[in-house]
Amino acid sequence: xxxxxxxxxxxxxxxxxxxxxxxxxxxxxxxxxxxxxxxxxxxxxxxxxxxxxxxxxxxxxxxxxxxxxxxxxxxxxxxxxxxxxxxxxxxxxxxxxxxxxxxxxxxxxxxxxxxxxxxxxxxxxxxxxxxxxxxxxxxxxxxxxxxxxxxxxxxxxxxxxxxxxxxxxxxxxxxxxxxxxxxxxxxxxxxxxxxxxxxxxxxxxxxxxxxxxxxxxxxxxxxxxxxxxxxxxxxxxxxxxxxxxxxxxxxxxxxxxxxxxxxxxxxxxxxxxxxxxxxxxxxxxxxxxxxxxxxxxxxxxxxxxxxxxxxxxxxxxxxxxxxxxxxxxxxxxxxxxxxxxxxxxxxxxxxxxxxxxxxxxxxxxxxxxxxxxxxxxxxxxxxxxxxxxxxxxxxxxxxxxxxxxxxxxxxxxxxxxxxxxxxxxxxxxxxxxxxxxxxxxxxxxxxxxxxxxxxxxxxxxxxxxxxxxxxxxxxxxxxxxxxxxxxxxxxxxxxxxxxxxxxxxxxxxxxxxxxxxxxxxxxxxxxxxxxxxxxxxxxxxxxxxxxxxxxxxxxxxxxxxxxxxxxxxxxxxxxxxxxxxxxxxxxxxxxxxxxxxxxxxxxxxxxxxxxxxxxxxxxxxxxxxxxxxxxxxxx
Amino acid sequence: xxxxxxxxxxxxxxxxxxxxxxxxxxxxxxxxxxxxxxxxxxxxxxxxxxxxxxxxxxxxxxxxxxxxxxxxxxxxxxxxxxxxxxxxxxxxxxxxxxxxxxxxxxxxxxxxxxxxxxxxxxxxxxxxxxxxxxxxxxxxx
Numbered sequence: 001x002x003x004x005x006x007x008x009x010x011x012x013x014x015x016x017x018x019x020x021x022x023x024x025x026x027x028x029x030x031x032x033x034x035x036x037x038x039x040x041x042x043x044x045x046x047x048x049x050x051x052x053x054x055x056x057x058x059x060x061x062x063x064x065x066x067x068x069x070x071x072x073x074x075x076x077x078x079x080x081x082x083x084x085x086x087x088x089x090x091x092x093x094x095x096x097x098x099x100x101x102x103x104x105x106x107x108x109x110x111x112x113x114x115x116x117x118x119x120x121x122x123x124x125x126x127x128x129x130x131x132x133x134x135x136x137x138x139x140x141x142x143x144x145x146x147x148x149x150x151x152x153x154x155x156x157x158x159x160x161x162x163x164x165x166x167x168x169x170x171x172x173x174x175x176x177x178x179x180x181x182x183x184x185x186x187x188x189x190x191x192x193x194x195x196x197x198x199x200x201x202x203x204x205x206x207x208x209x210x211x212x213x214x215x216x217x218x219x220x221x222x223x224x225x226x227x228x229x230x231x232x233x234x235x236x237x238x239x240x241x242x243x244x245x246x247x248x249x250x251x252x253x254x255x256x257x258x259x260x261x262x263x264x265x266x267x268x269x270x271x272x273x274x275x276x277x278x279x280x281x282x283x284x285x286x287x288x289x290x291x292x293x294x295x296x297x298x299x300x301x302x303x304x305x306x307x308x309x310x311x312x313x314x315x316x317x318x319x320x321x322x323x324x325x326x327x328x329x330x331x332x333x334x335x336x337x338x339x340x341x342x343x344x345x346x347x348x349x350x351x352x353x354x355x356x357x358x359x360x361x362x363x364x365x366x367x368x369x370x371x372x373x374x375x376x377x378x379x380x381x382x383x384x385x386x387x388x389x390x391x392x393x394x395x396x397x398x399x400x401x402x403x404x405x406x407x408x409x410x411x412x413x414x415x416x417x418x419x420x421x422x423x424x425x426x427x428x429x430x431x432x433x434x435x436x437x438x439x440x441x442x443x444x445x446x447x448x449x450x451x452x453x454x455x456x457x458x459x460x461x462x463x464x465x466x467x468x469x470x471x472x473x474x475x476x477x478x479x480x481x482x483x484x485x486x487x488x489x490x491x492x493x494x495x496x497x498x499x500x501x502x503x504x505x506x507x508x509x510x511x512x513x514x515x516x517x518x519x520x521x522x523x524x525x526x527x528x529x530x531x532x533x534x535x536x537x538x539x540x541x542x543x544x545x546x547x548x549x550x551x552x553x554x555x556x557x558x559x560x561x562x563x564x565x566x567x568x569x570x571x572x573x574x575x576x577x578x579x580x581x582x583x584x585x586x587x588x589x590x591x592x593x594x595x596x597x598x599x600x601x602x603x604x605x606x607x608x609x610x611x612x613x614x615x616x617x618x619x620x621x622x623x624x625x626x627x628x629x630x631x632x633x634x635x
Numbered sequence: 636x637x638x639x640x641x642x643x644x645x646x647x648x649x650x651x652x653x654x655x656x657x658x659x660x661x662x663x664x665x666x667x668x669x670x671x672x673x674x675x676x677x678x679x680x681x682x683x684x685x686x687x688x689x690x691x692x693x694x695x696x697x698x699x700x701x702x703x704x705x706x707x708x709x710x711x712x713x714x715x716x717x718x719x720x721x722x723x724x725x726x727x728x729x730x731x732x733x734x735x736x737x738x739x740x741x742x743x744x745x746x747x748x749x750x751x752x753x754x755x756x757x758x759x760x761x762x763x764x765x766x767x768x769x770x771x772x773x774x775x776x
Contacts, residue, residue: 342638345645357649361657368661376669384672386690388741391668395660513707513727564730573730592727596704603727 003068006056007147010097013049014137020046020130024123039126043111046133047104054097057146058088067154070094070146076160076569078541086171087161092295092311093146095174100136102175102182103129106211110186113632114207121197125207128189135318143311160541160569169229177222177249181287183215184256184280191280192326195333201273202339205266206631208280212263213628216256217621223249224617232577237511237588237605239613242392247370248290251363255283258359260624265352269415270339272349274330275356281326286367288319293371341416348413354406362399366392404459404499407492408466427465434461438500445584446508446608447526456503464496487630491623498616504609511605517598524604527587528552532559534600542567545594549578549602551587562591562602586610670741675713675720683744691720691750692739700734713738724752 020042026032057070061084066072074087074094089098107129116122140146164170187208194204226246231239240246259279266276292315343349369387376385408431412423435458442457443449467489468482482489514522516531523529532548544565551558562578580587585608592601672690673681683689692713699712709724711734722740732738732755742752 340639343642350645353646354649357653361653365657365661369665372665372669386670386672387665388668388670388688391664394664394668398656398660515705515707575730590727592707593702595702599704601707601727 002056003060003065003147003149006053006060007145009049009053009056010137010141010147013046013053013100014134014141016042016046016049017130017134017137021127021134024127028120028123028127039123040111043104043108043126046130047101047108050097050101050104054088054101057094057097058085060147061085061088064158066156066158067149067151068146069148069150072150072155072158074161075158076541077157078568079158079161079166080540083161083166083171087165089174089178090161090165093140093144095178096136096140096144097146098175099178099182100133100140102179103133103136103185105179106183106186106215107133110211113210116207118197121193121199124193124196125186125189128192129185132185132189132318132322135321139311139314139318143314157569160567163542163565163567163570163572163574164233167229167233169225170233173222173225173229176218176225180215180217180219180222181249181252181290183211183218184252184284184287186211187215187259187280188284188322188326191277192329195277195326195329195335198333198335201266201270201276202268205263205273205276208276209260209263209267210628210631212256212260212280212283213624213631216253216260217623217625217628219249219253219256220617220621220624223253224614224621227617228614231610232579237509237577237590237603237607239505239610242389244370245290245294247366247392248286248293251367251370252283252287252290254359254363254366255279255286258356258363259283260627261352261359262356265349269341269343269349271341271343272352272356273338274335277330279356279360281323281330285319285323286363288315288322289367292316292319343415344417346413346418346421348410348415348418351406351410351413355403355410358399358403358406362395362403365395365399369395400499401455401459404463404495407495408462411466411488411492427462427469430465430469431458431462434465442504442508442608448508450507453503453507456499456506460496460499460503463499464493467492467496487623487627489623490626491620494616494619494621494623496616497612497619501609501612501614501616505607505613508608509605511603513592513601513603515595515599515601517600525606526553527606529589529602529604531600531602534598537563539565541569544576545591547591547600547602549589549604551580551589558587560587560589562589564591564594581611583611584608672739674715675718676715678720678744678750679718685743685746688741688743690739690741691722691744692737693720695732695734695736695738697734713740721749722752723749724755726755728755 019037020039023035023037024039027036059065060068060071061075062081064071064075064077064084066075070091070093071087074091075084079087087094089095107126110129111122111126114122190204190208190211193199223246226249227239230241231237259276262272262276262279265272292312295311295315341349369391372387373385377383408427409424412418412427435454438457438461439449439454442453510525512524514524514529516522516529518531518533521528521530528551530550530552532550534545534547537544537546542565544563546561546563549560549562551560558580560578560580563576565574565576566572567574575590575592577588577590579589585606588605588607590603592603594600670688670690672692673683675691675693678691693715694713696712696714696719701710703709707725707727709726709728710721711724712719712721714720722742724740724742739756740750740752741754741756742750744750
């Protein structure tokens, strides 16, 4: 009964979102005032409906209702309860419901927190959002219905949740990412409505800014968690693979960062209005495009959703409708009066312009590399290629360098024209000192210097000093200053910390594949690696070979456990890496093959400063979250 | 020049330089890091330099996996059901590597016709089939 109930509620939600997507527009444009509805009430109703529908899906998972096809494919009687719960969004169908729920949550937020006297404008933003929500609901019901039953004879047990997804970070990573993606709906709807109403740039930018910042914050967290998960769960010790699915999240992230920087300029100076509108459209479009690329199966990815070309076409149709529609509005809109504030080459405006240019061109280049295999295949009649990670690294480096250099000076610039560049020598000297300090620390810690890391470390110092030293200019007490500019300090310092992490981990990482039998030891860097023991273990839904490997560097001994698990329902084998995490270095070991009787292969790695990457990302997320929340307080 | 025009000119120049640099970067990076995919049959026909990094793939032939007992050397055969290719690899194989499963490898084709893999691609879903391999199977049917 419950699944049918959830299904029914989802249909009611579909109908109501269609009403929400049409009625307010009729009221505003055809002046049918008698049809006026309370958008507050409707948004709450929609949210409650989708929540109930989602809860009934969760319920079906918790009670092991394998007559529901989606549950049967992604759960199992022996799956621990927590993972049954999280399996709800473990595959395509359920994650779509969560996505719709997230869009509804953002919409409620927008409706209740935006104080505008222009009720028609709010109603239009609401209506456009409802259209997107309607399209997604239609997509879910017609191509990906999570409540579909296997009747009359349901299976006795489910196929189980993909073992590598049975993990804590995984359970939190998708919701955060979906909230990030779906949050870009609000800036999109605002941008389209702003064109329709010929809104003043400063005004609509102020509505859009908090939501862009909040989405960006969620995207950052989602991406960082995904990277962390891949690091320990896939057992390779890498933190970024330039996989299409990662790029599909990275591109909207870059655009959302570009967008909120552009919006700062639009809100304060009234310039970049059209540009901000285009960016809002494309940030939203790339979030849909990512979904399309990943779930239609046209690109090779580590994330294998159940693939279905029909779904791909449907998403493509949604994408085309909203992007073409909004661009059409853009091209026929007479923007009327556009503010033309003057700015010089040395101005903050020009800084933001460069920032946007770099971010957008970088995003396009990454997107191009991601979809190039498709283009190539289409033009050569089926010849298949892949674009390797080096492509993306070659592309990223110069852009990151330019962005970092700009970021270091950005906070010193003034609107219109910067009068003095006397901060430069000091910035340079202080960056150099921080740089030397970091290099010294690295030398003490690892007895080694790699020239290849110098550029990134200097860049990180430059950004850090540029972020923290600015107080000298403003005659504020240091702490007062930090408090007032807490958000930007967090975000920019986070970028510096992330940069240090990337620089150190890519130069100082060590890895080796070794063969040992219990009791054997080997030398690796300054560590003595000892294979202590291997035992059979029985988990709730898996059996495992659990190996204890010790690392000893003279002063410290750590025993690390790594497992080779065989999940019972599917027979799938996974490797659980053993990690001794530390702020300055991770010791990482993953068990390989059983060569004969008791002899095993292992991959051992030392990953210095890898935590700094996620720590930096966390700071960026906190920073943009604070910046977003601050926008509410201002009004 | 009128300040507004000057301002637009700056923006235009920045955009132009940026896009030109980016295009140059993209084209040069792409030409060096594009790996073509070959099936075992295509490899027989193609003329591939030993130093060019390529990708190959197919189904791992049943009973063809030979693991060394005292090193990480592995040798296995991939097939597209018409022709076969012998792959040599040194390293730990991904968990989902198995006979009768699809696999994609990256590496160099040696002059003796065998393939030296530097990477065996891992996927984290047992039902997943690399699209290239899926197409080979489709073509067979």
